[in-house]
Amino acid sequence: MTAQFAQYLVTGLTVGAVYALVALGFSIIYNASQVINFAQGEFVMVGGMCSVWLVDQGVPLPAAVVLAVAAAALLGLALEKFAVEPARGAPVVTLVIITIGASILLRGLATLVWDKKIHALKPFSGEAPLQVGGAVVLPQSLWVLGVTLAVVLLLSWFFGRTLLGKALLATSHNRLAAQLVGISVRNVMLLSFSLSAALGAVAGILVAPITFTSWDVGVMLGLKGFAAAILGGLGSGAGAVLGGMVLGIAESMSAGYVSSAYKDAIAFVILLAVLVFAPDGLLGRRVAERV
Amino acid sequence: MLEIRSLASAYGRIPALKGIDLDLRPGELVTLVGANGAGKTTLLRAISGVQPVTGGTVRISGADITRASSRHRVRLGIVQVPEGRQVFGPLSVEDNLRLGAYTRPRAEAEGSLERVYAMFPVLKDKRGSSAGTLSGGQQQMLAMGRALMAQPRVLLLDEPSMGLAPRLVAEIFACVQALRTADTAILLVEQNAGAALAIADRGYVLETGQIVLTGTGAALLADAGVRSAYLGF
Structure with missing residues (x-):
């Protein structure tokens, strides 16, 4: 019983870490622009597919990982520059629709550049499982948790120590005041999009050896990450991590103790419940200000 | 130093500024008087480059900056303390000040930080608190301190006394006077026209996007039209 529980917990934490990375990407772009970037999942896909493809070309794994993350960051930059920036001043809803369009385009391009097959990335350090407190832990799970911790x-x-x-x-707090101290809002947008894209790619690469990757893997991972961001409180970094972990564990527990048929539904039930009962999420901003 | 010629700006189709001519010389304290909606804030935003202009020119020391980015203008020393203070509420007092020097090298910022703390000791006491927890008067000091961190040559102050208790208003006006130095010019927008004109070298009266009157502070204070329209006596 406890061994089983530990097993579900480990699985949940691993998946949750991936959701947390995706959710962080949502929050960073949301903070910079109030836009929910529905192409976030596509960055996850690009990270996974690109690293698989590079490894197939004979590129060593570490180099493939770095290149795939860099490629996604460039893609994020391009998305901001060529799709979001030209619509500057448009209502946020318009920008959100642009990101949905971009995600469809990126999925289409992925099927052309690569293919429609499912691919697996080789685990970073072998497949021999470890025994931890009765639970079986894949070495790749440790990679996922460790890298996520490092990224966080x-x-x-x-965000806490650099200017x-x-x-x-x-x-994100006050755009006008930021412009008045000489911060270039355009550069902030570019940086936010490329940073979010890099985070998504890291998630996609980490998870590729466990759940595999394909051209459409971003749809579900993007939506789960979005649910995690909402659960934690959109715009909150700590909230994104917490939301991701809670969601991952909830999914894993429900799959284990109830039925794995409902695994994907859990995220959306949580999403709806949060939106109805606590729209600010677990750690959302509730800032009191004096006028 | 700052030279504005027939500057025009609009919100959509509604003109907000209809050909403003305004000059600011080094070391001068100039005030802009006008009713709500006359275009005072719009003019300051146009000077800072955060409000699109539809015509005219803005020059600083002879260089045309009408199309320059707000970032570039801050670098050139055009710095604004916006209406309603607009401090970065969740960030600490010290972070707010350091962001004021965002366009300057880090080493230079340290010296400015010490000067701002010397000028507003209360900010030094509260350096670690988040800006949103300060009182209105302290936030105003923070907003002014943040602007000073950019080493302004032209300081634009938008309603610095708005919403403050009378005792604090006097304090803020004393600060404004202390800020003018030989090489810093100040453009002060105030609802409190009497107090502003009393400390100003010159003043401009703005009405529905046009300058209708200009003169020395004392002359405008004595003007019958200004007295009845803006001073209420």
């Missing part, structure tokens, strides 16, 4: 620490250093990170936060 890096991001909290970036550039604070400029991003300042812009």
